[in-house]
Amino acid sequence: GHMDAMVLQVRRSIAFLVKRYSGIRGIYLCGHSAGAHLAAMVLSTDWTEYGVTPDIKGAVLVSGVYDLEPILHTYVNDALYMSREVAQRNSPMLCITPAAPAAAACEVLVAVAQHDSPEFRRQSQEYGQALRAAGWSVTLLDLAGVDHFDIIEKLSEESY
Numbered sequence: 464g465h466m467d468a469m470v471l472q473v474r475r476s477i478a479f480l481v482k483r484y485s486g487i488r489g490i491y492l493c494g495h496s497a498g499a500h501l502a503a504m505v506l507s508t509d510w511t512e513y514g515v516t517p518d519i520k521g522a523v524l525v526s527g528v529y530d531l532e533p534i535l536h537t538y539v540n541d542a543l544y545m546s547r548e549v550a551q552r553n554s555p556m557l558c559i560t561p562a563a564p565a566a567a568a569c570e571v572l573v574a575v576a577q578h579d580s581p582e583f584r585r586q587s588q589e590y591g592q593a594l595r596a597a598g599w600s601v602t603l604l605d606l607a608g609v610d611h612f613d614i615i616e617k618l619s620e621e622s623y
Contacts, residue, residue: 478513489520495615499527503555529590562598578610
């Protein structure tokens, strides 16, 4: 479905960058909401099928969706047409790989807003804990006084 294609596009984009720019000294991923979902899926990639080993040094995942099953029966899925199988194979929470030696050097920041929905908050906590349990280096950041949108909009403010 559409979700498989989106995840594949992001993975192929990373592989393209690594092949095209061999001098890259590390890749940092960042995404908000659905973008955090895609960045998290990059972390679970089996790169052998792409013929590259990206040096992913860090990921900043902001108010992300890490389990797609709860959105199957919401309006969000109206445009995605996800089946349960598609949701499961594209849920970062269900695709966590044990941290390879290289992944230990990858710092993952999982940030969530105080006023995010309870579901976003739950998923961020559980995903961060699951990554940590698999050996990843994770910092969970719960940002006070912000919601799902201004958590990212305020990044342009020097005082934030």
